[in-house]
Amino acid sequence: MAEPLGTEPHATHKHNDRIEGHQMTHEDMSQNAEGYPTVDTPDTEIALGKGIDLGTANIAAAVQNEDGGITVHVERNAFLDIGDDVYSKNMLTKLKVPYVVHNGKLIVIGESAFELANVFGKNTRRPMSDGLISPAETDALPIMKMIISKVLGQPAAPGESCYFSVPAESLDVDNNVIYHQGLFASLLGKMGYSAKPINEAHAVVFAELADSDFTGIGLSFGGGMANACVAYKSIPCVQFSVARGGDWIDQNVSKVLGVKQSKATYIKERGIDIRDPQNREEEAVAIYYRELINYVLKNVKARFEGGQNMPTFQDPIDIACAGGTSMVGGFIEVFREEFAKIDFPIPVGRIFRAEDALTAVAKGCLVAAAIGE
Amino acid sequence: MESIQDVREALSARAETRSLDDLGKGGRQRVRVIRAEHVGEMIEAAVQRAVAESGLISREEADRLVARSREEFSAVHAERQRDAEDLVRTRRDLQEADRRREALTRQLASVEEDLASVESERDEARTRATLAEGAKSVAEERVAELEAALAEARRAVELFEAAPPASAAPVTTASSAIEPTEAQSVEPAAAPVQGAANPDALTQALERLTSSMNERLEKMGRKMGISSAVEADQSSLDGLFANLDEQRVESNFDAVEVKQRQTGGIAANLARLKKLKGGG
Numbered sequence: 162m163a164e165p166l167g168t169e170p171h172a173t174h175k176h177n178d179r180i181e182g183h184q185m186t187h188e189d190m191s192q193n194a195e196g197y198p199t200v201d202t203p204d205t206e207i208a209l210g211k212g213i214d215l216g217t218a219n220i221a222a223a224v225q226n227e228d229g230g231i232t233v234h235v236e237r238n239a240f241l242d243i244g245d246d247v248y249s250k251n252m253l254t255k256l257k258v259p260y261v262v263h264n265g266k267l268i269v270i271g272e273s274a275f276e277l278a279n280v281f282g283k284n285t286r287r288p289m290s291d292g293l294i295s296p297a298e299t300d301a302l303p304i305m306k307m308i309i310s311k312v313l314g315q316p317a318a319p320g321e322s323c324y325f326s327v328p329a330e331s332l333d334v335d336n337n338v339i340y341h342q343g344l345f346a347s348l349l350g351k352m353g354y355s356a357k358p359i360n361e362a363h364a365v366v367f368a369e370l371a372d373s374d375f376t377g378i379g380l381s382f383g384g385g386m387a388n389a390c391v392a393y394k395s396i397p398c399v400q401f402s403v404a405r406g407g408d409w410i411d412q413n414v415s416k417v418l419g420v421k422q423s424k425a426t427y428i429k430e431r432g433i434d435i436r437d438p439q440n441r442e443e444e445a446v447a448i449y450y451r452e453l454i455n456y457v458l459k460n461v462k463a464r465f466e467g468g469q470n471m472p473t474f475q476d477p478i479d480i481a482c483a484g485g486t487s488m489v490g491g492f493i494e495v496f497r498e499e500f501a502k503i504d505f506p507i508p509v510g511r512i513f514r515a516e517d518a519l520t521a522v523a524k525g526c527l528v529a530a531a532i533g534e
Numbered sequence: 535m536e537s538i539q540d541v542r543e544a545l546s547a548r549a550e551t552r553s554l555d556d557l558g559k560g561g562r563q564r565v566r567v568i569r570a571e572h573v574g575e576m577i578e579a580a581v582q583r584a585v586a587e588s589g590l591i592s593r594e595e596a597d598r599l600v601a602r603s604r605e606e607f608s609a610v611h612a613e614r615q616r617d618a619e620d621l622v623r624t625r626r627d628l629q630e631a632d633r634r635r636e637a638l639t640r641q642l643a644s645v646e647e648d649l650a651s652v653e654s655e656r657d658e659a660r661t662r663a664t665l666a667e668g669a670k671s672v673a674e675e676r677v678a679e680l681e682a683a684l685a686e687a688r689r690a691v692e693l694f695e696a697a698p699p700a701s702a703a704p705v706t707t708a709s710s711a712i713e714p715t716e717a718q719s720v721e722p723a724a725a726p727v728q729g730a731a732n733p734d735a736l737t738q739a740l741e742r743l744t745s746s747m748n749e750r751l752e753k754m755g756r757k758m759g760i761s762s763a764v765e766a767d768q769s770s771l772d773g774l775f776a777n778l779d780e781q782r783v784e785s786n787f788d789a790v791e792v793k794q795r796q797t798g799g800i801a802a803n804l805a806r807l808k809k810l811k812g813g814g
Binding site for chain 1: 653654657660665672675784785786787788789790791792793794795796797798799800801802803804806807808810811
């Protein structure tokens with residue numbers, strides 16, 4: 162879990178593209194006028210620290226760029242094995258499709274795996290399930306290591322802070338995040354980072370609730386689960402998850418329509434509006450979306466009604482939604498409709514979706530890394 | 535007369551009927567009229583005169599030819615009538631077939647509507663079933679947890695009920711010490727149930743119960759995100775990656791660009807956080 166608020170100033174470094182070509186050393190580092198550590202490179206000075214969202218469906222890494230914005234590298238957390246032959250390799254290289262030869266198999270990685278799976282009517286293999294490293298997927302670790310290395314790059318300086326997202330323990334399934342958390346802390350540590358975990362819904366609070374002094378409810382609708390964090394002035398009061406997310410929708414749509422799960426994912430992601438389904442397939446997606454939102458809201462409500470440690474808020478609080486599953490058209494409108502039905506126990510102000518819902522968790526991790534949270 | 539009748543029918547078959555108005559519109563104010571009988575008589579007279587003048591065939595032969603021609607004409611005429619009747623019948627059949635086709639099309643549309651409705655109901659039922667299944671499994675898990683907690687609580691109550699008042703304990707203990715029963719010596723595990731007879735056993739049972747309850751409370755606390763437990767130092771899992779680091783894999787992954795998104799900065803977030811922490 163995240164450590165208490167710290168006071169160390171955030172470090173800075175000079176960004177050289179994606180940092181891949183230059184491995185910083187302690188000798189490169191100095192201090193800027195504000196007393197923050199900097200790194201001497203020929204390029205613009207930017208702050209040290211990175212954030213990475215280790216999601217069931219996507220892995221996204223955020224870093225500050227020289228323009229004052231942030232750059233997020235995103236790759237789908239999926240792979241697909243195909244026959245290993247020279248022709249296929251040449252073709253994949255020509256098409257710029259990322260592959261790796263592993264255990265005698267040709268493995269296509271990331272978004273391309275998802276696209277190929279749909280073309281061939283197959284399911285992708287998934288390194289993670291229900292928000293955690295998949296126990297059923299033997300090749301999960303090497304594939305995830307490759308994707309993480311690709312999107313995150315090398316540290317700009319030895320021991321650069323990197324916050325990575327982890328789910329909270331679930332209310333509805335008996336899961337354990339300790340192994341998952343330790344595994345990725347070790348992996349990032351081996352890469353040269355000073356790795357620290359942060360709950361993904363807490364990261365949403367950091368990314369999206371600055372205007373409310375980081376007080377409110379952050380909800381992360383991911384591929385494997387939905388995470389919730391109730392925070393007061395940036396401090397998490399209650400964090401929990403439910404083991405339902407985009408995959409739960411896909412599995413159920415796949416069942417009722419009799420199609421592969423990858424196909425169900427494609428239907429969901431092709432730009433539909435769940436308020437106005439156009440056919441039977443979209444109708445199924447809309448039904449399960451509404452059910453997912455209702456399920457999450459009921460659990461949040463139950464926490465508020467039953468939790469003794471729940472803070473008392475004097476003013477209405479905001480609810481920020483993020484995560485790839487919240488990107489579907491009409492999500493926030495349906496969320497508001499379902500919210501209106503449940504008689505929430507405390508007054509709520511704004512209900513909104515992050516401007517870039519897919520990268521909000523990575524952005525929140527970056528905020529935590531930069532502030533030394 | 536027969537030939538005249540034939541000529542009339544032939545003329546009727548080939549003639550068209552026009553109203554006087556139509557003729558007037560066509561610029562005809564007066565028309566000549568001739569009766570069919572007259573035409574027949576003229577044709578017959580002309581034929582007989584032509585035959586007699588030709589001298590090619592005798593009068594008898596000509597009569598025979600006329601008779602055969604009449605028969606032939608009658609046959610052709612009858613055939614035409616049959617064709618006309620067949621045509622009427624066929625048209626009637628066609629109309630009937632059209633009516634049946636339209637009825638079947640309407641029936642098909644209705645069946646398709648019913649099918650769509652049934653499919654929709656089926657999908658809805660499947661959805662409800664899947665949801666119910668999920669809810670059932672969650673409920674079953676919760677029931678199992680509650681039953682386990684209840685059983686634990688019952689065991690605790692039994693232990694306390696079985697415990698005699700403090701003054702009685704030494705007597706029982708002494709008695710047990712003097713005359714140890716076979717059951718006690720052979721089955722030490724039974725001691726906590728009897729109990730009471732052994733204060734250490736009771737203490738152990740209470741400790742087990744306390745430990746079990748602590749575990750449960752800790753688990754519940756974790757689930758609610760309010761655990762106050764101090765996290766142990768993270769175990770090192772570096773060994774898991776030793777093999778991965780040694781592997782030299784063939785890949786083009788480094789040469790392929792991943793998707794990149796630019797988004798707003800975090801300066802405002804950091805400034806607010808610093809202010810909250812009292813640093814700004």
